Amino acid sequence: MTTNPVIAPSSDRTLSRRGFLMKLGILFNGLAAMVVAVPIVRFLLSSVSRGQAKGYLSWVPLGDVTNFPQGQTRMATFRNPLVMPTDGKTVDTACWVRRISGDQFQVFAINCAHLGCPVRWFPQSGLFMCPCHGGAYYRDGSRASGPPERGLFQYPHKIENGVLTIDAGQLPTPGDPVAKLTSEKLPCA
Amino acid sequence: MRVIKKIGEWFDHRLQLAAPIREAAGHPVPRNTASWFYVFGSAALTVFLLQLVTGILLALIYVPSAGEAWNSLQALNHQVALGWFIRAMHGWGSNFMVAIVLIHMVQVFLFGAYKFPRELTWIIGVLLLLMTLGMAFSGQVLRFDQDAYWGLGIGASIASRVPILGPLIVKLMLGGPIIAGATLSRFFALHVFVIPGLLIGFVSLHVLMVLKLGINEWPMPGRIVKRATYEAEYHALTSKDGEPFVPYAIWKDMFFAAFIILAVAACAYYLGPFGPTGQPDPTIIQTAPKPDYFFLWLYALLSLLPPSLETPFLLIGPVLVIVGLLLLPFLSGEGEKSWKRRPIAVITVLLIAITLGTFTRMAQFTPWSPHMSAWSGDPVPDRYIHGTTALERQGALVFQVKQCRNCHSIGDSGGQRGPALDSVAVRLTQDQLIRQVIQGGGNMPAYGNNLSPAETTALVAFLETLHPATQNPARNAARDVVVSESKPKPATQP
Numbered sequence: 001m002t003t004n005p006v007i008a009p010s011s012d013r014t015l016s017r018r019g020f021l022m023k024l025g026i027l028f029n030g031l032a033a034m035v036v037a038v039p040i041v042r043f044l045l046s047s048v049s050r051g052q053a054k055g056y057l058s059w060v061p062l063g064d065v066t067n068f069p070q071g072q073t074r075m076a077t078f079r080n081p082l083v084m085p086t087d088g089k090t091v092d093t094a095c096w097v098r099r100i101s102g103d104q105f106q107v108f109a110i111n112c113a114h115l116g117c118p119v120r121w122f123p124q125s126g127l128f129m130c131p132c133h134g135g136a137y138y139r140d141g142s143r144a145s146g147p148p149e150r151g152l153f154q155y156p157h158k159i160e161n162g163v164l165t166i167d168a169g170q171l172p173t174p175g176d177p178v179a180k181l182t183s184e185k186l187p188c189a
Numbered sequence: 190m191r192v193i194k195k196i197g198e199w200f201d202h203r204l205q206l207a208a209p210i211r212e213a214a215g216h217p218v219p220r221n222t223a224s225w226f227y228v229f230g231s232a233a234l235t236v237f238l239l240q241l242v243t244g245i246l247l248a249l250i251y252v253p254s255a256g257e258a259w260n261s262l263q264a265l266n267h268q269v270a271l272g273w274f275i276r277a278m279h280g281w282g283s284n285f286m287v288a289i290v291l292i293h294m295v296q297v298f299l300f301g302a303y304k305f306p307r308e309l310t311w312i313i314g315v316l317l318l319l320m321t322l323g324m325a326f327s328g329q330v331l332r333f334d335q336d337a338y339w340g341l342g343i344g345a346s347i348a349s350r351v352p353i354l355g356p357l358i359v360k361l362m363l364g365g366p367i368i369a370g371a372t373l374s375r376f377f378a379l380h381v382f383v384i385p386g387l388l389i390g391f392v393s394l395h396v397l398m399v400l401k402l403g404i405n406e407w408p409m410p411g412r413i414v415k416r417a418t419y420e421a422e423y424h425a426l427t428s429k430d431g432e433p434f435v436p437y438a439i440w441k442d443m444f445f446a447a448f449i450i451l452a453v454a455a456c457a458y459y460l461g462p463f464g465p466t467g468q469p470d471p472t473i474i475q476t477a478p479k480p481d482y483f484f485l486w487l488y489a490l491l492s493l494l495p496p497s498l499e500t501p502f503l504l505i506g507p508v509l510v511i512v513g514l515l516l517l518p519f520l521s522g523e524g525e526k527s528w529k530r531r532p533i534a535v536i537t538v539l540l541i542a543i544t545l546g547t548f549t550r551m552a553q554f555t556p557w558s559p560h561m562s563a564w565s566g567d568p569v570p571d572r573y574i575h576g577t578t579a580l581e582r583q584g585a586l587v588f589q590v591k592q593c594r595n596c597h598s599i600g601d602s603g604g605q606r607g608p609a610l611d612s613v614a615v616r617l618t619q620d621q622l623i624r625q626v627i628q629g630g631g632n633m634p635a636y637g638n639n640l641s642p643a644e645t646t647a648l649v650a651f652l653e654t655l656h657p658a659t660q661n662p663a664r665n666a667a668r669d670v671v672v673s674e675s676k677p678k679p680a681t682q683p
Contacts, residue, residue, distance in 0.1 A: 010300060044361075045361075047363070047364045047371065048256050056255045075474075079459060080366075082365065082366065082367075084365075084370045086254040086255055086256055086373075086374070086470070087255050087369040088254065088255040088257070089255075089256070090255045090367070090370065090372075090471060092367060092471060093471050093472070110474060111342060115342070115343040116343055116345060116346040117339055117478060118339065118474035118682060122564075122592050124564075124590050125592040126638065126639040127592070129559050131478075132343075132478065132492075133492035133557055133558065134596070134606045136559075136634050137481065144634030145509065145633055146632065147491070147494075147499065149497070162550075169367075171366060173345050173346045173348075173349035173355075173356075174350055175348075175349030175350045175351065175355035175359070176349050176356035
């Protein structure tokens, strides 16, 4: 007569071989998950800045200074500095260029400071008007009326070899205007 | 027949699903729940399945690329046989889906079905509502046209207002610094993989819980839910007064499901697909983007809130609503179920429905948006010019050229952003008109820098003619005295 080996009832304190292996298995899987999680999270976050100190911004040309008559505001378009192969037409962006006089310029984002709709310039009344919720801005970009809480977003600009260039590359939003405020008072014509 | 039975047995020997299915179909439901009020849940499931089918069909042609999406939609509308119909079914299906889910939710709320022990069914239902709205928004983005492009800008502008994390959220949402190819791709992934996957999982749980816990009995005024006794009472009710779900109750679900499918198909056939509107080219700015109907109320709210309240409202409001909905079954998990004894519940539903309905209605004709071409497109009506002086006519010209008309209507055409000016002369005196034109205020821009003194004089002269024939223009009596006193008095006779 053979006796079956008695299996000791495993209490909470003792660790059986199988229990240990299962815990080891969990630990091993946890390790594997972490190894895979790092590239997954970094991939997901890659849209935030691509690791560049200055983010997505860089200087892009808007055209020859002579394209912009003195005392007028005209629409200009530029190509976003970062282009992906599937972007289609979305990389072409519009902006409003106001040449005050000589080398004095203001470059406004097309996006209303309320919710980003495209504002339109009306030279006769000297106003930018937004078709969405009726925000209006004066010719210097400062808020005139309606729901926006601030003036139009402005791109920093400079003139290089007679070409107007702006520091662009990111959609300006109320929480992240990218460029400076339009609060500084410019001579309003 | 015997062969079919044999094949069936062969499969069931391996799957072992026949018994649980038979049990689920035959589970007893309270008699009075076989009601037309109880068909909205199954109708939502039906439309969801319809959306899955039409969505897969659209994916056969649609290209989720910012450069190609719009063209592929055009191909669906015009080139592919019945592509327009499948697009229309999917678009109308989404409208029906949102509407039915909301009706289902109202019914469940008013019938007290969220109370013990169905709290988790309600919570998962709230998550399903949020996912449905997520599908609606992401679906609108996939219809990659002008509305989608600028709608994303609106979404980004709202998201950016979150303190500290705002800019990060915007870039995660857009997949980069601007609205571009990566944006569409990630909304495609959300709309086609992530949210539908979650929906299938949560819908399964939702239905499973309805089967396990039983359908909510018809609420009787005075029949109070108590945690200690409810389940025994429900069991007694279904065993005493219950009928098998199939076929006793299901026939109404089936009829309504078929009716809804036919309604979606009829809308699709007669009213056609939605868009696409203009190409998603950011340099074409002659557009007035508008959301689909289920977000129109938000569009209205955003233009009617005072600017300073907007951000707190946008950021805190949704959190309060969602937390409130999730906590509801815990705050009132017991007690009266019948709407006849829950006046506050009924008033709440009515208030929300009326508010959302009013905002939606207003957003259909957007009185707050300037009419961008009114100044050049809507002429001053003849009767306002007839018999006027040269100065007043010049003023009418100034009125048009300076785009006053974009925000102010006269003769029932023009913008409604500002007040209609047909009788402005009755409301404001000459001095008040001049002040208003030059200094603005009350949500009107100041025109002082853009009107010469001559233009202002002419404009005000025209505005002073705008009063009904039966009403005199407003005048400042004190001013009359000043004017008359400054005139040389006629010499008095000695």
